[in-house]
Amino acid sequence: MRQRRWSRVGGVVSSLALVGVLATGCSDGADTGAEAQVGTACDPEADVTITVGERPTSDQAATLEAWENAIAAFEELHPNITIEDEETKYDVSTFSALLVGGTLPTTLQVPFTDIQALIARGQAADITTYVEGDEVLSQLNPQVAGVTQDAEGHTFGVVRAAYTMGLVYDRALFEQAGLDPDAPPATWDEVLDAAATISEKTGETGFIIPTTGNVGGWLLTSMAYSNGSLVQEADGDTTTVTLDTPGMRESLEFLHDVRWGQDAAGDNFLHDNNTIRDDLAAGYVGQSLNGANLYNSVVISRGMPAEDFGLAPFPAGDDAVGVLGGGNIQWFSPKATPDQLCAALEWTKYYFLDRYVDEEAATTWAESQVADDLPVGLPEVPVVSQEQYETFLGWIEPQVNVPRENYQAYIDSLPDATIVAEPAVKAQELYAALDPVAQAVLTREDADPAELLQAAQAQVQDLVDAG
Numbered sequence: 001m002r003q004r005r006w007s008r009v010g011g012v013v014s015s016l017a018l019v020g021v022l023a024t025g026c027s028d029g030a031d032t033g034a035e036a037q038v039g040t041a042c043d044p045e046a047d048v049t050i051t052v053g054e055r056p057t058s059d060q061a062a063t064l065e066a067w068e069n070a071i072a073a074f075e076e077l078h079p080n081i082t083i084e085d086e087e088t089k090y091d092v093s094t095f096s097a098l099l100v101g102g103t104l105p106t107t108l109q110v111p112f113t114d115i116q117a118l119i120a121r122g123q124a125a126d127i128t129t130y131v132e133g134d135e136v137l138s139q140l141n142p143q144v145a146g147v148t149q150d151a152e153g154h155t156f157g158v159v160r161a162a163y164t165m166g167l168v169y170d171r172a173l174f175e176q177a178g179l180d181p182d183a184p185p186a187t188w189d190e191v192l193d194a195a196a197t198i199s200e201k202t203g204e205t206g207f208i209i210p211t212t213g214n215v216g217g218w219l220l221t222s223m224a225y226s227n228g229s230l231v232q233e234a235d236g237d238t239t240t241v242t243l244d245t246p247g248m249r250e251s252l253e254f255l256h257d258v259r260w261g262q263d264a265a266g267d268n269f270l271h272d273n274n275t276i277r278d279d280l281a282a283g284y285v286g287q288s289l290n291g292a293n294l295y296n297s298v299v300i301s302r303g304m305p306a307e308d309f310g311l312a313p314f315p316a317g318d319d320a321v322g323v324l325g326g327g328n329i330q331w332f333s334p335k336a337t338p339d340q341l342c343a344a345l346e347w348t349k350y351y352f353l354d355r356y357v358d359e360e361a362a363t364t365w366a367e368s369q370v371a372d373d374l375p376v377g378l379p380e381v382p383v384v385s386q387e388q389y390e391t392f393l394g395w396i397e398p399q400v401n402v403p404r405e406n407y408q409a410y411i412d413s414l415p416d417a418t419i420v421a422e423p424a425v426k427a428q429e430l431y432a433a434l435d436p437v438a439q440a441v442l443t444r445e446d447a448d449p450a451e452l453l454q455a456a457q458a459q460v461q462d463l464v465d466a467g
Contacts, residue, residue: 042342049081051106052108055086066364074351090331092114099334109330113422113428127158144381160383161352162325162383163293166290166294167312168287178197185315187316194206199266199286207258207264209438210276216439217435221422225420226320227318228318230321231243234425255438265442269442277302281302332344356382376400381417381419437456
């Protein structure tokens with residue numbers, strides 16, 4: 001495999017190290033049929049074919065053209081590598097069966113939430129040696145790289161995009177309520193005060209969160225982090241579920257105050273993640289909590305005026321342990337051969353990371369986004385160093401088509417943010433157990449948070465213990 005010439009990231013020039021790969025076979029009894037051999041080195045001259053998922057669909061004409069051009073350019077740089085692309089995307093309901101059946105691509109995107117479960121089941125290739133030997137991959141933002149690692153520090157994926165949770169708010173409703181949209185709430189008390197004002201002055205919902213589809217539990221977990229409590233503790237192979245904590249109880253007390261103290265939570269307490277986006281886009285909700293990457297969903301897909309979309313840092317409690325983070329991870333099949341893994345890592349760097357370190361790639365990407373009426377310049381957690389990311393922003397500045405000044409508080413918070421990963425064990429089950437807790441507090445004034453949390457904690461602990 002010919003080494004690709006890379007621009008400098010933090011003063012370091014990268015090429016993929018041609019060293020032994022520790023490709024995962026099967027762990028914890030999982031049977032994935034892995035073909036890669038532990039410690040086998042790549043052959044730099046071997047002809048190899050890889051399959052790559054997430055080919056853009058035909059309705060994304062400019063993005064699809066840029067994708068096809070990128071594949072052609074990549075294959076010209078690496079004449080021994082052939083890429084076969086397909087539209088396959090990660091689907092938790094079919095992933096395991098497709099992996100065992102050998103029909104998954106060599107590489108595709110998986111969410112932050114699921115990578116630890118894939119690692120535990122032996123369903124992700126161990127790429128540790130490649131990451132350690134590569135001067136771009138080893139220099140990626142350590143704030144987010146840890147989510148791809150196991151307890152021993154082995155790496156099983158490459159973070160290609162990241163975000164944190166944030167306070168999403170309607171700047172137009174803030175103005176109607178006499179609030180300054182350029183000075184969004186920073187604490188829970190300020191969010192509560194703003195919710196009361198919005199509800200009183202505009203008649204719309206001052207603050208509400210989704211509470212179904214595991215999203216309520218996801219957001220309660222984020223709130224608990226902000227209020228000083230984690231939801232799991234790990235000691236070796238033992239995981240203890242910790243839901244009945246001061247931070248979680250404070251989070252529920254806040255929801256209770258919005259609903260019953262200020263009557264500012266509207267009248268729908270069973271939002272899912274789609275209906276909350278519908279109501280945000282329609283101007284019915286003043287404030288909510290969600291991933292800070294919500295712009296596409298409410299502005300591009302649902303038509304909220306771009307100038308009305310506000311984004312602020314996740315509200316901070318007195319003893320915050322950090323802010324929950326998420327994003328996209330490039331996954332590599334444990335059934336891949338060492339040569340395929342080398343090729344897939346080269347493709348990952350070329351297509352997903354190149355724009356951060358190469359001006360031409362950055363411009364090409366930004367222009368294709370604009371041509372497809374997609375945003376350029378949205379706030380994001382940098383996957384490269386802050387210095388290099390600022391250089392990237394300079395390259396794409398002519399194509400930026402979003403009002404970045406509306407997200408300034410959020411952008412300013414990122415360099416100092418402590419990003420905390422989602423629960424490593426049974427995350428979705430934990431979130432599911434917390435959904436009805438949030439619903440109960442919002443629908444029953446006399447709901448007992450301690451009783452609800454103790455029951456949820458016992459339920460999730462049983463699931464964790466069962467494996």
